[in-house]
Amino acid sequence: MTTSNRWLLPEGIEEVLPPMAGQLDRICRRILDLYSSFGYELVIPPLIEYLESLLTGTGEDLELQTFKLTDQLSGRTLGVRADSTPQVVRIDVHNLKRRIPTRLCYLGPVLHTRPVNHGGARELLQTGAELYGSSSRESEAEIIVLMLKTLGCAGLENLHVDLGHVGIYRGITGKLRLTGEQEHILFDTLQRKMVAELRQIIRLWSLPPASGVALLALLDLNGGVEILDAASDVLSGMSDEVLRSIEELQQTARLVNNRYRNAPLYFDLAELRGYHYYTGMSFAAYIPDQGQGIAFGGRYDDIGKAFGLARPAVGFSTDVRALYHLAAVPEMARTAGIFAPVSEDPGCQLMIESLRERNEIVLSKLPDQEGDAGEHGCDRILVQEQGEWKVKKLSS
Numbered sequence: 001m002t003t004s005n006r007w008l009l010p011e012g013i014e015e016v017l018p019p020m021a022g023q024l025d026r027i028c029r030r031i032l033d034l035y036s037s038f039g040y041e042l043v044i045p046p047l048i049e050y051l052e053s054l055l056t057g058t059g060e061d062l063e064l065q066t067f068k069l070t071d072q073l074s075g076r077t078l079g080v081r082a083d084s085t086p087q088v089v090r091i092d093v094h095n096l097k098r099r100i101p102t103r104l105c106y107l108g109p110v111l112h113t114r115p116v117n118h119g120g121a122r123e124l125l126q127t128g129a130e131l132y133g134s135s136s137r138e139s140e141a142e143i144i145v146l147m148l149k150t151l152g153c154a155g156l157e158n159l160h161v162d163l164g165h166v167g168i169y170r171g172i173t174g175k176l177r178l179t180g181e182q183e184h185i186l187f188d189t190l191q192r193k194m195v196a197e198l199r200q201i202i203r204l205w206s207l208p209p210a211s212g213v214a215l216l217a218l219l220d221l222n223g224g225v226e227i228l229d230a231a232s233d234v235l236s237g238m239s240d241e242v243l244r245s246i247e248e249l250q251q252t253a254r255l256v257n258n259r260y261r262n263a264p265l266y267f268d269l270a271e272l273r274g275y276h277y278y279t280g281m282s283f284a285a286y287i288p289d290q291g292q293g294i295a296f297g298g299r300y301d302d303i304g305k306a307f308g309l310a311r312p313a314v315g316f317s318t319d320v321r322a323l324y325h326l327a328a329v330p331e332m333a334r335t336a337g338i339f340a341p342v343s344e345d346p347g348c349q350l351m352i353e354s355l356r357e358r359n360e361i362v363l364s365k366l367p368d369q370e371g372d373a374g375e376h377g378c379d380r381i382l383v384q385e386q387g388e389w390k391v392k393k394l395s396s
Contacts, residue, residue, distance in 0.1 A: 041102075066079045067082075083317070085315065105130070127317065128297075139312075148264075160264040167242070167244065173211070224267070296318075340352055342364075347384075362382070363376050
């Protein structure tokens with residue numbers, strides 16, 4: 001690296017400068033205050049851990065996204081966290097060891113080896129909330145409402161939330177005895193919503209007629225809450241798990257609408273995001289003209305098993321930096337300050353401290369500095385008149 005390009009940052013890594021850093025800070029404070037108002041306690045997991053601990057209970061995808069390095073003290077392999085959720089699960093199960101429902105939240109950086117989307121960031125400012133110890137629909141509704149309010153804290157509007165339930169797909173395919181390869185092919189076909197390919201699979205694999213009809217129906221079962229009534233009719237011949245999963249979506253939707261006026265809920269029963277991770281309902285938030293989701297969550301009751309206790313769990317996460325860019329937050333003018341002169345007068349120092357205690361910005365002039373009060377963003381100056389220190393407006 002030459003002298004001329006030493007300032008370059010790795011691809012997908014960015015530094016945050018004024019005034020964006022200040023605006024991000026304000027958004028983060030609003031988000032944490034929101035979580036606190038719902039009773040969520042803040043936890044701060046470590047940025048780096050022993051790899052085997054960091055990846056306990058997670059899948060291959062997270063392992064591939066994790067930066068690895070060698071600990072110079074122990075010689076063991078360390079990992080830089082790529083997702084805070086598994087760490088928070090461990091805190092709940094291994095450290096807190098509560099048997100009552102526990103609400104935890106977090107906000108901090110995570111690092112990915114590769115961007116999720118082409119040209120995207122590899123360092124995210126991840127925030128989220130997790131509710132442990134309740135398998136109720138009320139807990140799911142609370143998390144969805146909290147996600148919507150979190151996005152609102154960042155100034156995002158015109159949201160809509162896609163909901164699905166892995167139990168519907170599992171209930172349809174559970175008795176088909178598919179091989180691992182067949183399950184992968186079927187899953188991929190449903191995600192791409194390829195009707196012709198799905199018809200061919202049903203015919204070539206000689207799937208039972210009822211299962212074939214149900215799988216094809218999934219591709220059309222998307223829309224508002226009324227689609228759940230249609231799903232109950234179309235899939236009425238399927239297993240109890242299928243019907244129970246539809247009913248759970250209906251109950252959760254009703255509770256969300258009771259708590260969040262005109263909740264923008266949309267249902268897609270062929271959407272299987274996080275199929276190998278979630279154990280029930282899953283959801284993602286979107287905004288218009290943005291193809292990728294901006295917040296993700298769902299129920300993941302099994303993940304705590306790796307830490308000794310599979311507590312019911314539901315939560316969501318999002319990237320605050322991404323929300324900031326999507327919301328196109330207008331630049332906020334820097335708050336004007338007060339310019340204080342170079343002075344050893346105790347009265348001057350007392351006045352400066354008094355002003356700062358009243359949340360005023362006071363910049364103390366340095367003996368060797370350049371630039372006047374205006375250049376430093378000040379619209380007032382501290383002056384001494386007749387032995388008394390006063391704040392005066394700068395003349396325009």
